[in-house]
Amino acid sequence: YKNEVTPAKEVIYQVFNNFKMLYPEFKFTVDDDLKKEVMIAIYRDHFEQILIIIMDNAVKYSTERKEVHLSVSNNKRELELAIQDFGEGMTQENMDKVFHRFYRVDKARARDKGGNGLGLSIVQKLLDSYNGQIMVESSLEQGTIFRVDLPLVVNEEKSNEL
Ligand code: ATP
16 A cells, blocks of 8 residues: 555545534534645545544443544654544553454443444554554543554655755
């Protein structure tokens, strides 16, 4: 997938607006630090899928407070995303396992929420293949933040001029 180029902001807002439509009972907020569009080195469908899986979990594991907060920024090399919910959260032990295939925190409870425990393992695989990263911060009954980093597309023409 080395040469894929995707406009990050465009895809983020597209997914975000779809979630707003699908879940009108939720409050979705964005904190966007990007002044202009940035290009990320990933196939568009894959970036979309990553966002959908994480946002879908944020909605699925929310409790009373139906709110999902997204923050977007970048450094020289990477796009930095954080998706935060205020739902059931998870323990440290579970935080280490949620990226494993078929892992689900509470099998009985989780069953009525649907899903196989595959979503985050797919996200992890995709990010690995694009040299991205994912990290989770969570605390029980407080909520969860998933942080995703993805490499920006470097302007090859400029570096070739040297
Ligand atoms: P699916 O295969 O449909 O994605 P899933 O949600 O069970 O099902 P994952 O997305 O891989 O699978 O998530 C694994 C587990 O991590 C979930 O079952 C859930 O226990 C926990 N989890 C994921 N996201 C959150 C979140 N935002 N808050 C709390 N727990 C979460």
